[in-house]
Amino acid sequence: MEAHVADAGDGGLGRVHRPEDGEQQRHRASRTRGELYMYNPAPQHIWTTRELYMYNPSRNEKKIFWTTNNCILAALGGTLVVTAIVIIVSVILRPADISLSVTHASISNGSADGSIQYVNLTIAAANASRKRAGVRYQSFFVDLNNSSSTIHALVYSPPPKNEYLRPGTGSTSVNASVLLLSSGTVRDFVGRPMNGREFTVVVTAKVRFQVGGVPTRLYIMNVSCPHVFFAVEGSFNSNALVLPIDCTA
Known part of the structure; x- marks a missing residue:
């Protein structure tokens, strides 16, 4: 087995790297894959344009507000219609002079x-x-x-x-x-x-x-x-x- 000496530069000390055998290489590869598996975050969900539109909080708030306004307008409109009908019937059925x-x-x-x-x-x-x-x-x-x-x-x-x-x-x-x-x-x-x-x-x-x-x-x-x-x-x-x-x- 040969040893390889890495040059550490001027005035530096050399560091000896011993070549790894096959078992050690397989262990390192396995540990590396495990670390990648453990620390790799879950794959991000890719949101489509429709999903972003459906789940946009600001849009949902606007939708609720719009619905409330329409309920109020519908109630006011119904009241005006009933009032107009009552007035028309009262005028029509008003006693003659x-x-x-x-x-x-x-x-x-x-x-x-x-x-x-x-x-x-x-x-x-x-x-x-x-x-x-x-x-x-x-x-x-x-x-x-x-x-x-x-x-x-x-x-x-x-x-x-x-x-x-x-x-x-x-x-x-x-x-x-x-x-x-x-x-x-x-x-x-x-x-x-x-x-x-x-x-x-x-x-x-x-x-x-x-x-x-x-x-x-x-x-x-x-x-x-x-x-x-x-x-x-x-x-x-x-x-x-x-x-x-x-x-x-």
Whole structure:
């Protein structure tokens, strides 16, 4: 076996390297492979573009934020749609405009001595709505009020109960009267003779509307017709100049 001396340079010492036999070389090779195996890190996973896009944390956060915003926008949009539907239905089913007015007011004697008197009223009921909404009167009541008392009138010509009055069909005349059996009853009611006295006519009615063929719920209407004067039938007075008198709610 030969020994080889390596030159260590000027003034240096030589280092002797003995050649390794085959067993030692195999041991070194085996140890080297083991060390490489033990210290070699695991092979890195090669990420594809799709995987990097799918697992990007910042993108996931943006996706969650986007979803939340869309939920909020969807909720707001749904609320606006429901509100719009409610408003449209309310406008469509809103009661029609009804116009009531006193077109005639008079008193007449039912007997020669004036012990029986009639208070006569004519009220015009018109559908003043601009939309295609009909109105039907289920009941119609008329009262006369003054500063001290109230008396009920008999409505002997009410509006038709089984017919819807359409816009533009004209007004319906409602006739009512109050029968006063004696002059004492008249004085008890008005305090003095009826002629020239001012009254308030109060109309109470139950009405139902129909919009697009669909009937609405029942409404109670209460209006007042102020400053109504009753003149003797056939006489000329200022009553004819102030009629008709519009009724207001």
